[in-house]
Amino acid sequence: MLPKPKKIKKIYLDHAATTPVDERVFSAMKPYFMKEFGNPSALYNLGRTAQTAVTEARKKIAGLLHALPENIIFTGSGSESDNLAILGVVKAHQHKGKHIVSLGIEHHAVLRPLEDLAKNGFAVTYVPVGKDGLVDVEAVVKAIRPETILVTIMYANNEMGAIQPIAEIGREILKYRKAHNTIYPFWHSDACQASEYLDLDVEKLHVDLMTLNGSKMYGPKGVGMLYLRRGVSIKPLILGGGQEKSRRAGTENVPAIVGLAKALELAQKDKAKESARLRELTAYFWKKIQEKIPDVRLNGPAIGESRLPNNLNVTFMNIEGEAMLLYLDEYGIMCSTGSACTSESLEPSHVLRAMGMPFEMAHGSLRFTFGHSNTRADIDYILKYLPAVVAQLREMSPMQSQKH
Amino acid sequence: MKTQKNKKIKSADVRGQKGESWLYSDVVKEHFFNPRNFMHYDEEKKFKFNATGRVGSPACGDEMVLWLKIDPKTEKIKDCRWRTFGCGSAIASTSVMSEMVKEKGGMKLDDALKITPNDIMKRLGGLPDRKIHCSVLGDKALQAAINDYFRQTKQHKRIITAGAKVIDKDLNITDHDIEEAVLEGAHTIEDVQKRLKVGVAKPEAKEAIEELIRFYWEKYFS
Incomplete structure (x- = not known):
């Protein structure tokens, strides 16, 4: 079963939705x-x-x-x-x-x-x-x-x-x-x-x-x-x-x-420094996700000049985004998904679909958008629980993934 | 999959004033975080079943597989396992449904066939309006698995075909069966028969089955 944290840390990773007021x-x-x-x-x-x-x-x-x-x-x-x-x-x-x-x-x-x-x-x-x-x-x-x-x-x-x-x-x-x-x-x-x-x-x-x-x-x-x-x-x-x-x-x-x-x-004053800091964080997070979780895909451009430095959008194959989101919420981790299940229209993300992504991959996407408050410690906290959440949902899924 | 509106069921889509309460009812939450009876990796080879059903597809957002162990004498469901691809309410719906069919020594097949999405939802303490379609898959999977049992035990007349167009009256093959078979890769009438584990279809039904295979193949794969 899933690990229980001693202390739940609130980690906001939905800065593309909105940011706190400075x-x-x-x-x-x-x-x-x-x-x-x-x-x-x-x-x-x-x-x-x-x-x-x-x-x-x-x-x-x-x-x-x-x-x-x-x-x-x-x-x-x-x-x-x-x-x-x-x-x-x-x-x-x-x-x-x-x-x-x-x-x-x-x-x-x-x-x-x-x-x-x-x-x-x-x-x-x-x-x-x-x-x-x-x-x-x-x-x-x-x-x-x-x-x-x-x-x-x-x-x-x-x-x-x-x-x-x-x-x-x-x-x-x-x-x-x-x-x-x-x-x-x-x-x-x-x-x-x-x-x-x-x-x-x-x-x-x-x-x-x-x-x-x-x-x-x-x-x-x-x-x-x-x-x-x-x-x-x-x-x-x-x-x-x-x-x-x-x-x-x-x-x-x-x-x-x-x-x-x-x-x-x-924002404009700090943009160079903050961009460099966040790009390093997202690159680190993506590297660790690949190390710890099989069957994952990065959605959007490669990390670099053509991608917002604070954005990481990943599909975890064979499982659904809302279910992941709810589990992560239990650990205090807040992010979003392109799954149909969270949209009013019950349609998966029009953005991922416009990129030619099949429905099931759009359903399994999570978007993490970093901001001022996030540090490497946040990522290390998430990495303690995310692999277990994905593993549990994959065990429950009728589609076969690589086992851990 | 389409949303089914049912105004009689109280929506649980309410967050508390303090922001602490759950989007779903406590029962949904409990089943989602502690799902009952799902097929663990280490049970795959050990679990004895005599019926199985698969409904939905990842492309429509939900897919569910159900394995049943049915006592042939009493026709009671003695045990079951499931796997579901879907959101929190789809997982909770499957879990609660698996509990319903197993409890009190097992539900009789005829009673199990009477389970409706409403029953599952009531037991869950309601679902948010736009999540109601998630509970539909549970009873569909149950029906598919029980139909599979009837087919295996040559009780073709008992196969439930409600809501579907019967293509072969003797074997009770419906357009839904063919759709599911095609979704799983069946390309010919032999593939469909192999998947449904039935023998030769009636000659007059053959043409209709082939036509449907072509139809669904084009719908999903061309």
């Missing part, structure tokens, strides 16, 4: 809940203080992205930013064409709006990704048609950590526009998973629109932003007051905006 971020946000609670639109001093906080946050973010403050639109989430990017471009430019290029491995915040558009006269090309989850730049360019108004491709994937060649795709889109003497297609990237580890310089990435949010980078939940290049027009989704230059109505969420700016500043 102490420094929380401190920066605090004054704007109760003391400086004014509405930034108000003219009296209290409102002006709030306005200043929002302006400063906007400037700070613009600086980090190599953009101008007016290019930053604050929203309520990463999902809202994705929706605003796609539907906002569509509303403003659909008379010029009804074709969009994207990937099948995108987040649902991109896929659902695209599915909706496809029901309303739009054509969407989902460029296939390889078995490693990476897209070929040339294949993206080939998918562009004269009527393509938007290309939307995520910077880094939340499930298996594939980092797409965003800058190269951006360069090719610029070339295409020049060669065809057109302003289309516009170029959007969902960079929510990238903010902790990757370069977000919009001039280097050549993006016209880029989505970020707070909850994946030790910032608050319920806040996101969309970078919008000057000269690219979009129509708002939320109508009301004139906030965000009439591109997104609603009283500004001042503490969350302040928190978002602080979180992005910290």
